[in-house]
Amino acid sequence: MSQLIKGNQIAQNEWTRVIPPTFGDEPVRKQAGKVVMFKLHDEETFTQKQIDATEIPATGKILLPLTVWLAKKESLATRMAAGEIGIVLQTHEPIEKLVEAFDDLNSLPVIAVYVQIFADGRNFTLGNLLRTRYGFKNELRAVGDIMRDQLYFLKRSGFDSYLIKEGRNAEEAIASLNDFTQPYQGASDDVPVWRRVNRSQV
Amino acid sequence: MYKYDKIDQQLVNERVAQYRDQTRRYLAGELSEDEFRPIRLQNGLYIQRLAPMLRIAVPYGLLSSKQLRKLGDIAKKYDKDYGHFSTRQNLQLNWPKLEDVPDILAELATVEMHAIQTSGNCIRNITTDQFAGVAPDELFDPRAMAEIMRQWSTFHPEFALLPRKFKIAVSGTKEDRAVVQMHDIGMEFFKNDNDELRIKVWVGGGLGRTPILGSVIHESLEWQHALSYCEAIIRTYNMHGRRDNSYKARIKILVKAIGIEAFKEQVEAEWVHSKNGPLTITQAEFDRVSAYFEPMPYETLPANDASFDTQLASNPAFTAWVKRCVHPHKTAGYRAVTLSLKKHGEAPGDASSAQMHTVADLADAYSFGELRVSHEQNLILADVKLSDLFTVWEKARAAGLATPNIGLLTDIICCPGGDFCSLANAKSIPIAKSIQAQFDNLDYLHDIGDIEINISGCMNACGHHHVGHIGILGVDKGDTEWYQVSIGGKQGNDASLGSVIGPSFSAEEMPSVVQKLIDVYVQERTPEERFIDTARRIGMDPFKAHVYAESEEVTA
Structure with a gap:
């Protein structure tokens, strides 16, 4: 069971991530015989067949892939209005598609950014842009291959909740949110150190 | 040089604690090999052929004598009593134990050093001219900006896991010595017509499997x-x-794929949002950091020194060294000195613990306690009085650090290669040594004159073979080691990439191949021509003909 860190502590995960089914005929890219895990910018996330076949739980708070939301939003309008729907953005999906899909991004109670492999650092840029450029104020959740050693960077990139991957100790991981006390550079959470403190007095 | 304040020190101390815990979790089986790999790489730790390799950061190549002594002590305590200075101006230890690395980092932290981001897919050590601050042709001392950028890039949260490694070089001279065109980002600082400091920005250069020189993305950026x-x-x-x-x-592949104009448009569209924002460097911050790089407290000296002139006139060995290893200086009566780590028969760039201590002592006695590492893998004393040169030479010579071969054929740039590196296709150090043995005659070396031979053990190009006047690349053909030779590469303002002369050679053939290339040069050169000039003028064919003709005769 994946554990959620929110507000510097383990928290109850109220949100169920909806994952489209796989049929085995989805296009797979291979390189030297190995499946390529990273999708390129704007590459298709799910086939139409997968989107059509996605079962959406009738009740409760759900995190929907952006593509599924776009395909089914008419039928889900009341649940969206009730605050029961959050959106999952994958790291290869253009952020503009998410932004354009909503009149007000802050109508979403939560946006989750999904990484398939932790070496994919695009989530940091996405988090930063959602906070600083698009003014998203609600919960920004890191999901997917999330481990302790990304937490500090995720926090500085605007994330405030982290779904630690299964089998990892989330309680111990909390400490890494504060691995460093006084970072050098500006990020979504703060200005550069020289604007933060008077270094000639340190 | 830059001195840590409490903020810098706290950061490296916290890093030691963080990495200690990461190592503990790996050894306890809580982190898999795949998960630990990027973590240890961002801390410069490779798992190599024979042992781990730890790369220690030497920011923009600047070291204090205290730091160098500590590096010597660490090499003695945790390694086999020597270290290897790399083409990124860093120091590599070839034999540390994985479990010892946290302790090594703790020792480094006591002298304001670390191994942060010396590898991995992140922003690497920012490099610059080894003569920064003292070169007569310098328009701007880039070290303060290099330090500002070092701090900015250290644990940058957004750029912690980039698609690939990212290298930045800065330079402030007319004659580029920082190879800015070979970097992911190269920044050349200059003063415009109104005497304002500006930056010419290059992007998308790099060696490796696909060597490309950078493209200019901004002609005149405000600093x-x-x-x-x-x-x-x-x-x-x-x-x-x-x-x-x-x-x-x-990044070079991206820039090449969409073209520099389209890439620039994307960058400019992105920049609109952050230009003039909090990242704008303030004059106060620039001044604060610049204060650490004020000129040394030089004595007022005459431009000439009688004792130096006397030694120069009477001691040919000293004269040869001065000619190759002593460089001009901004300040009258001072010179910069290169201590050669290219003694014939030794691995290029290697220094023993004892040599590190000797150099630290020399720096204390004769060069304000500081020194630099060059990307050509030598050590530099940047501020030596003319009147001290003879003494420095004698002491350096006694320590095997005064081979008068800087810029000559045996001053070979060379990666650790297949003797150590698990990426390598072939060994590189034995090739360097065999070439040094072939040309072990100083008069002959001086006659051949300026030439750069660069050797890489694989296409990752740590030995910068593409920009060697003669470039040598180790290739792997069915479990045997072969060497591909190129000529016509060059670093500097008129940088160029070498062209491969033809089929590759065995290790045994390499000294004679280089010999034949030199023979063609010596025969064809005009009196003023360097090897690279002749190669550019007459082209590949005469070299090719000579190198391959005879080998065909032998096999015929």
Whole structure:
């Protein structure tokens, strides 16, 4: 069971991530015989067949892939209005598609950014842009291959909740949110150190 | 040089604690090999052929004598009593134990050093001219900006996991010695017509499997925007660089794929949002950091020194050394000195613990306690009085650090190669040694004159073979080691990439191949021509004909 860190502590995960089914005929890219895990910018996330076949739980708070939301939003309008729907953005999906899909991004109670492999650092840029450029104020959740050693960077990139991957100790991981006390550079959470403190007095 | 304040010190101390815990979790089986790999790489730790290799950061190549002594002590205590200075101006230990690395980092932290981001897919050590601050042709001392950028790039949260490694070089001279065109970002500082400090920014250069010289993305950037502009470039790269194929993941591939104009448009569109924002470097911060790089307290000296002139007139060995290893200085009566780590028969760039201590002592006695590492893998004393040169030479010579071969054929740039590196296709150090043995005659070396031979053990090009006047690349053909030779590469303002002369050679053939290339040069050169000039003038064919003709006769 994946554990959620929110507000510097383990928290109850109220949100169920909806994952489209796989049929085995989805296009797979291979390189030297190995499946390529990273999708390129704007590459298709799910086939139409997968989107059509996605079962959406009738009740409760759900995190929907952006593509599924776009395909089914008419039928889900009341649940969206009730605050029961959050959106999952994958790291290869253009952020503009998410932004354009909503009149007000802050109508979403939560946006989750999904990484398939932790070496994919695009989530940091996405988090930063959602906070600083698009003014998203609600919960920004890191999901997917999330481990302790990304937490500090995720926090500085605007994330405030982290779904630690299964089998990892989330309680111990909390400490890494504060691995460093006084970072050098500006990020979504703060200005550069020289604007933060008077270094000639340190 | 820059001195840590409490903030810098706290950061490296916290890093030691963080990495200690990461190592503990790995050894306890809580982190898999795959998960630990990027973590240890971002701390410069490779798992190599025979042992781990730890790369220690030497920011923009600047060291204090205290730091060098500590490096010597660490090499003695945790390694086999020597270290290897790399083409990124860093120091590599070839035999540390994985379990000892946290302790090594703790020792480094006591002298304001670390191994942060010396490898991995992140912003690497920022490099610059080894003569920064003392070169007569310098327009701007780039070290303060290099330090500002070092701090900005250290644990940058957004750029912690880029598609691939990212290298930045800065330079402030007319004659580029920092090879800015070979970097992911190269920044050349200059003063415009109104005497304002500006930056010519290059992007998308790099060696490796696909060598490309950088393209100019900004002709004249105001210095205050250095960070916001770099962020715009790297953000664009982070989002759009390829991650599906590590051989195509460098920024150069992205720039080449969409073209510099389209890439520039994307960067400018990104930059609009951050230009003039909090990343804008303030004059106060620039001044604060610049204060650490004030000129040394030089004595007022005459331009000439009688004792130096006497030694020069009477001692040919000293004269040869001065000719190759002593460089001009901004300040009258001072010179910069290169201590050669290219003694014939030794691995290029290697220094023993004892040599590190000797150099630290020399720096204390004769060069204000500081020294530099050059990307040509030598050590530099930047501020030596003319009247001290003879003494420095004698002491350096006694320590095997005064081979008068700087810029000559045996001053070979060379990666650790297959003796150590698990990426290598072939060994490189024995090739360097065999070439040094072939040309072990100083008069002959001086007659051949300026030439750069660069050797890499694989196409990752740590030995910068593409820009060697003669470049040698180790290739792997069915479990045997072969060497591909190129000529016509060059670093500097008129940088060029070498062209391969033909089929590759065995290790045994390499000294005679180089010999034949030199023979063609010696025969064809005009009196003023360097090897590279002749190679550019007469082209590949005469070299090719001579190198391959005879080998065909032998086999015929």
